[in-house]
Structure formats: structure tokens, C-alpha cells
Amino acid sequence: MKNWLILLAGTGVLALLPLLGDNYLMRLATMVAMYVILAQSWNFIGGLAGYPSFATAGFFGLGAYTSAVLQGMGVPLFASWGAGGLAAVIFSALVGGAILHLRGHYFAIASLVTVEVLREIVNTTPDITGGGMGLNLPIMRMTVAEHATFFFYSMLAVAFACMACAIVVHKSKLGFALRCIQQNEDAANILGVNAYLYKTIGFGFSAVFAGIAGAIYASWVHYIEPPDVFDVLISVKPLVMVLLGGLGTIFGPVIGAFILLTFEEFVWRTFLTVHAAALGVIIVALVLFLPNGVLSLTREKLGLRRRAAGEKR
Amino acid sequence: MSGELAFLASDVEAGYGDVQVLWGVSIEVRAGEIVCIVGSNGVGKSTFMRCASGLLPLRAGTIAIDGVDMSTASSADFVRAGVAHVPEGRRLFSAMSVRDNLLMGAYLREDKAEIEADLEKVYASFPILAERRKQDAGTLSGGEQQMCAIGRGMMARPRLLLIDELSLGLAPRIVDLLSDQLRVINEQGVAVLLVEQDVMNALELADRAYVIDRGRVTASGEAAELAADPRIREAYMGLA
Known part of the structure; x- marks a missing residue:
């Protein structure tokens, strides 16, 4: 219940943003919403099930290309976005079936390879996807402000759906099972949890919203090319955001998304040439000083308070 | 049974x-x-x-x-x-509470009220687990972990x-x-x-x-x- 209130309040406040009429701020907010989607998506498989997936960029790029190609064939906007999400889910089910029996580093590498495979497929089918030349999307007839508002609300709506889905999953039998798989997959199997099925479902959740986000992104920027939407950073950033915020938590990915975007805007702008290195530094600092994310700080405080109360009793 | x-x-x-x-x-x-x-x-x-x-x-x-x-x-x-299996080396979910570990044993069951009753039975058999029910299973001693593992097995009503x-x-x-x-x-x-x-x-x-x-x-x-x-x-x- 508390989670729903926080989610509704947060989304409500953000939804008022267009009233300020600042297009730069809107662009940032759209990015935050997109980052929240990607981070929360990764959290389903990486945070809950403990499978370090690097396939996020694959889902994102597949969603982007699916919707872009379909729009080129005259499919309506929203239908093409849905198709982007659907394509990502189907892909995740096929790939998940093949690589989810791998664990740890092996799974990480395998999932990373799926992105490269998709990128190569796009590169080698220029007739459909434009290949390395990239693909232009239909320009929408609206003013700059309308454009910014439309995509902000679209991204926010998907972020809301993704968060709502996370709240439901975390409370559900599925979430319970995924957490058990993360801690001890053998034991989960012994108790009758169909680990393989649940992992694949978790992987599907991590795909669907990332795919839709990719589709919206493609429409938003009008032009996509393989190095842009299959960028490995799209796989790495969600992981960093979740680690920043708190692994396997509901709002950790949101906090991580805000922190990372703030960091990007204010620090990387100044050090454009070394921003990949800056990301590396964050990761190292995280692992060393804050392995459980920002949310763990509040939890530790709460824990202390609870312990103190316990002593009084 | x-x-x-x-x-x-x-x-x-x-x-x-x-x-x-x-x-x-x-x-x-x-x-x-x-x-x-x-x-x-x-x-x-x-x-x-x-x-x-x-x-x-x-x-x-x-x-x-x-x-x-x-x-x-x-x-x-x-x-x-x-058939419930209590595996070698206990295989508990170490970062989950004792209670959640026990409840996982009943994962395939749908009868909520009965599950609560069985949980009380396990606590009655192993009182130390009731005392530690909110603790992470990883913090238990070896004997307590074995009790937890057996309790988890019993939660399936085998x-x-x-x-x-x-x-x-x-x-x-x-x-x-x-x-x-x-x-x-x-x-x-x-x-x-x-x-x-x-x-x-x-x-x-x-x-x-x-x-x-x-x-x-x-x-x-x-x-x-x-x-x-x-x-x-x-x-x-x-x-x-």
C-alpha cells in the first residue's frame, strides 16, 4: 500500500512538470523516465533472480527497430510501440530458454553476446533496417513544446506501468520464487519451484518494458542507428543505477536513475571525453563503499532504531 | 496424512x-x-x-x-x-528470514489457513525457530539450520x-x-x-x-x- 502511494505521488508530481514549460527540463525528465524503465527492467532479472543480464540494450534496440520498421510500413504509432515490446518479449523467451541455464559470469557473457548478434543482424539487412546507414522515422506534425510534452508523458506512462508491475511482482509468488532462485536455485528446485520457467518469465519482464522504451525512444529522436540503440552502455547503465539505488528493491532503480542522470548532466558535460572512465570510477566506488545501494543506508538506520526499541522491551 | x-x-x-x-x-x-x-x-x-x-x-x-x-x-x-527433500548441507535461503524459509516449503500449496497452522506446528516442534523466526536463516547455528531445513520440508505436508x-x-x-x-x-x-x-x-x-x-x-x-x-x-x- 505504501509503495503504491509513493508511486502515485511521485508520478503525480512529475506529471505537473510540463506546466513549467521548460523544454530542457522536460527532456531531462523524459530521460529519467526512460532510465527508470531500463533500471527497473534489469531489476527483474538482475536484482530479483540474481542473473546479471547485459541483454537490456538488445531489448531496447530490438524494440526501437521493430517499431521503426513497422512505422515505415504505415503501422500506427501506438501499435508499433506495442509491437516493439512484444518483439522484445518473444526474443527474451527464445534467448532465455537457451542461456538461462548458465549462471553467473557465463550468463553475463552470453547475454552480452545477444546484443552483438542483434546489432549484426541489423547491420547485415540494410534493405529492411537501413543497416549501418541508420533509419529515419516519420516526423510528427507538432510544435516543439507539444513534441516534448507528448514524449514525456508517453515515457512517464510506461515508467509508471513498469513500476506498478514491479510492485505487483515483488509481492507475488513469482517475486518470492525469483528471490529464492537468487539465493539458492537448487533449494528452490527441491521445493518444487520451476526455476527455469520463473527465470524465463523474469527475463520476459526485463524485456517488455525495455522494448517499449526503445520504441518510444526511436520515435522521440526520429533517427536510429545500430551503434546508438545497441550501445553497450544501455546494458551497463541500468545495472549501475540499480546498484546505486539498491539491488532487488522497488524504488532503488528510481533513486539510481535520478542520481545517474544528475551525475551525467552536471559532471560528464564537463568531462565529455572521459565519461566512460567516470562511469568506471562510479562502479568501483560503489562496490567498495556502498555495495547494497543508497536505500541500504536508510535500512541500516531503521534497523538500528528497531534494535534500540527491542532493547527497551 | x-x-x-x-x-x-x-x-x-x-x-x-x-x-x-x-x-x-x-x-x-x-x-x-x-x-x-x-x-x-x-x-x-x-x-x-x-x-x-x-x-x-x-x-x-x-x-x-x-x-x-x-x-x-x-x-x-x-x-x-x-515427497519432501531435506538436502545435504541444508541449502537454506540464507538472506531470507526463518519464517520465509519455512513458508517456501509450502510454495506449491494453496490452503493459506492450513499453512499458518502447519507453521505453528513446526514452531512447536522446534521452539528455537519460533524465537528466531525474523532472523535471517544464515545467522542460525548448524543445528538450528538443520531444524529449519527439516521444518521447511514438513511445510510441504509430506x-x-x-x-x-x-x-x-x-x-x-x-x-x-x-x-x-x-x-x-x-x-x-x-x-x-x-x-x-x-x-x-x-x-x-x-x-x-x-x-x-x-x-x-x-x-x-x-x-x-x-x-x-x-x-x-x-x-x-x-x-x-
Whole structure:
């Protein structure tokens, strides 16, 4: 219940943003919403099930290309976005079936390879996807402000759906099972949890919203090319955001998304040439000083308070 | 507990990769029995237990419960058929609370009220778990972890409890306590199939026993008879 209130309040406040009429701020907010989607998506498989997936960029790029190609064939906007999400889910089910029996580093590498495979497929089918030349999307007839508002609300709506889905999953039998798989997959199997099925479902959740986000992104920027939407950073950033915020938590990915975007805007702008290195530094600092994310700080405080109360009793 | 249980494994062969571990093992457990499997390290006791709960596919032979063939059934099917496996090394979810660990044992059950009642039963059998129910399972001592693992198995409402290495690494006092609880569980009508390295304790606890050596059953019979058998006494108890 508390989670729903926080989610509704947060989304409500953000939804008022267009009233300020600042297009730069809107662009940032759209990015935050997109980052929240990607981070929360990764959290389903990486945070809950403990499978370090690097396939996020694959889902994102597949969603982007699916919707872009379909729009080129005259499919309506929203239908093409849905198709982007659907394509990502189907892909995740096929790939998940093949690589989810791998664990740890092996799974990480395998999932990373799926992105490269998709990128190569796009590169080698220029007739459909434009290949390395990239693909232009239909320009929408609206003013700059309308454009910014439309995509902000679209991204926010998907972020809301993704968060709502996370709240439901975390409370559900599925979430319970995924957490058990993360801690001890053998034991989960012994108790009758169909680990393989649940992992694949978790992987599907991590795909669907990332795919839709990719589709919206493609429409938003009008032009996509393989190095842009299959960028490995799209796989790495969600992981960093979740680690920043708190692994396997509901709002950790949101906090991580805000922190990372703030960091990007204010620090990387100044050090454009070394921003990949800056990301590396964050990761190292995280692992060393804050392995459980920002949310763990509040939890530790709460824990202390609870312990103190316990002593009084 | 409902119905007469008959667990029957016939000529089970199984292994990992190129290594075949079990070479035609036949073991039967009848309703209300405590049966134990004894043998040294690496003879295939745990492998058999993995087969008996559907974790490891059989290469040959059959496993049947109540006459229903389970040879190709999944571990979930085994749990539904009333078989709960307490694995070697406990395998708890260490970062989850004791309560959540126990509740996971009832994962396939839908009867919420009954689950709560069973949880209270487990707490009654192992009061220390009630005390520690909010603690992470990883913070428990070895004996408490074993209690938690057995409790988790009981939460599935099994008719047959498979326990792999009850006493491994535990103090004798704890082993006695666990053995007593196992008898209580058994008196409530749950059959027990126990794998044990502590042969003396196992034969004391069990009605019948099987001796496994290098993947084959080399002796079987009443536990008391086997305990008196000079060959067994010499090979497994260090007694002449």
C-alpha cells in the first residue's frame, strides 16, 4: 500500500512538470523516465533472480527497430510501440530458454553476446533496417513544446506501468520464487519451484518494458542507428543505477536513475571525453563503499532504531 | 496424512555426464516406516536421494509412488505426490528470514489457513525457530539450520520425508534432539528415508536399512539385524 502511494505521488508530481514549460527540463525528465524503465527492467532479472543480464540494450534496440520498421510500413504509432515490446518479449523467451541455464559470469557473457548478434543482424539487412546507414522515422506534425510534452508523458506512462508491475511482482509468488532462485536455485528446485520457467518469465519482464522504451525512444529522436540503440552502455547503465539505488528493491532503480542522470548532466558535460572512465570510477566506488545501494543506508538506520526499541522491551 | 504410501525404486541407474553413479539400486519405503541408507562417502547415497525427489533424471529403472510411475516426473510433481527433500548441507535461503524459509516449503500449496497452522506446528516442534523466526536463516547455528531445513520440508505436508545427512557436522546433543523430533514426525504418520554416515545412530533410528557400496545395494534388512551383522559392524562401525 505504501509503495503504491509513493508511486502515485511521485508520478503525480512529475506529471505537473510540463506546466513549467521548460523544454530542457522536460527532456531531462523524459530521460529519467526512460532510465527508470531500463533500471527497473534489469531489476527483474538482475536484482530479483540474481542473473546479471547485459541483454537490456538488445531489448531496447530490438524494440526501437521493430517499431521503426513497422512505422515505415504505415503501422500506427501506438501499435508499433506495442509491437516493439512484444518483439522484445518473444526474443527474451527464445534467448532465455537457451542461456538461462548458465549462471553467473557465463550468463553475463552470453547475454552480452545477444546484443552483438542483434546489432549484426541489423547491420547485415540494410534493405529492411537501413543497416549501418541508420533509419529515419516519420516526423510528427507538432510544435516543439507539444513534441516534448507528448514524449514525456508517453515515457512517464510506461515508467509508471513498469513500476506498478514491479510492485505487483515483488509481492507475488513469482517475486518470492525469483528471490529464492537468487539465493539458492537448487533449494528452490527441491521445493518444487520451476526455476527455469520463473527465470524465463523474469527475463520476459526485463524485456517488455525495455522494448517499449526503445520504441518510444526511436520515435522521440526520429533517427536510429545500430551503434546508438545497441550501445553497450544501455546494458551497463541500468545495472549501475540499480546498484546505486539498491539491488532487488522497488524504488532503488528510481533513486539510481535520478542520481545517474544528475551525475551525467552536471559532471560528464564537463568531462565529455572521459565519461566512460567516470562511469568506471562510479562502479568501483560503489562496490567498495556502498555495495547494497543508497536505500541500504536508510535500512541500516531503521534497523538500528528497531534494535534500540527491542532493547527497551 | 492421507493414504498409504508406498515408495518403490526399482533398478535405478543414474549419474552425471560420463560418470555413472548408481548401478541398479532398488529401495522401498512403506507407510509409517523409517528407512535408512548407509554407506561411505561417494557411493551414491545423495545421488539416489536426488533421483528420489525428481532432481536428477533416471538413466534406467523406475520410481513409483502409490503405484504411479514417477520416473520422468519433475521435482514439483514429487512435492505434490508427497515427497519432501531435506538436502545435504541444508541449502537454506540464507538472506531470507526463518519464517520465509519455512513458508517456501509450502510454495506449491494453496490452503493459506492450513499453512499458518502447519507453521505453528513446526514452531512447536522446534521452539528455537519460533524465537528466531525474523532472523535471517544464515545467522542460525548448524543445528538450528538443520531444524529449519527439516521444518521447511514438513511445510510441504509430506507423506515421505527424504533427509540427506541428518547429523553431518552437528554436536551429538543436537543429533539426539533431531532424532527425537524425527521419531515424533514419524509417529504422526510421515515415512522417513534417511541417508546417514553415522551408521550406529542411523540403525538405531531406523526400522529397516539398506547398505550401498559403489552404486549397488550390498545388504538390506531389519535395522536391528544389520546392526548385529559382523560384516557391517566391522566395515561401518569400526567394531569387530
